[in-house]
Amino acid sequence: MIRRGQGYIAVARHRSYWDAPILAAAMGWPNRLHFVARKGLLRKLPVLRPFVRLFSTTIDRDAFRLADYRRLRAAVKRERLIGIFPEGTTRHRVEPKAGAVHFARISGKPLLPVNIQTSGPYPPRYPVRFPRVTVTIGEPITVEELAAAVDKVPTLRREQELSALLMQRVDAV
Numbered sequence: 001m002i003r004r005g006q007g008y009i010a011v012a013r014h015r016s017y018w019d020a021p022i023l024a025a026a027m028g029w030p031n032r033l034h035f036v037a038r039k040g041l042l043r044k045l046p047v048l049r050p051f052v053r054l055f056s057t058t059i060d061r062d063a064f065r066l067a068d069y070r071r072l073r074a075a076v077k078r079e080r081l082i083g084i085f086p087e088g089t090t091r092h093r094v095e096p097k098a099g100a101v102h103f104a105r106i107s108g109k110p111l112l113p114v115n116i117q118t119s120g121p122y123p124p125r126y127p128v129r130f131p132r133v134t135v136t137i138g139e140p141i142t143v144e145e146l147a148a149a150v151d152k153v154p155t156l157r158r159e160q161e162l163s164a165l166l167m168q169r170v171d172a173v
Contacts, residue, residue: 002031002112007080008140009104011170012114014085016123017045022116023083026135034079036072036099038088061088076103086163096167098159101143110140111166115173138173
């Protein structure tokens, strides 16, 4: 359940460029969702450039620098609702990155697992055929609650393991 005035980091799988607007709509229009996006989207999808700039903080995923980290950390603290796709790509079978868990830990915001399920062509295909989309929002979970399941994991690998566990929670919602 989403509590009014509470900050969250919404986490979902990323299979299509349609995921971001679907996730934003599922959270509700009054709940403005601010995304983490890769800088390459500004070049790859020029028609979406104004929306990417307005509704996200962009990072250079290939050459992640201290400036990217600081900009992202400031956005996580400033914005009430953050949307992150931990895989960072729409390609299949990619391990999730640890960013969602890391920023939940430093901001104190709970993670909100969101499962986007579709039946039909997804992403939509030409001629226009739209799938049936069901978005299920799970119960918020803190990093500490996730960490209780992976106490024996060495520190260097801990956030990666927590991210994998978080994606299992997303799939189970």
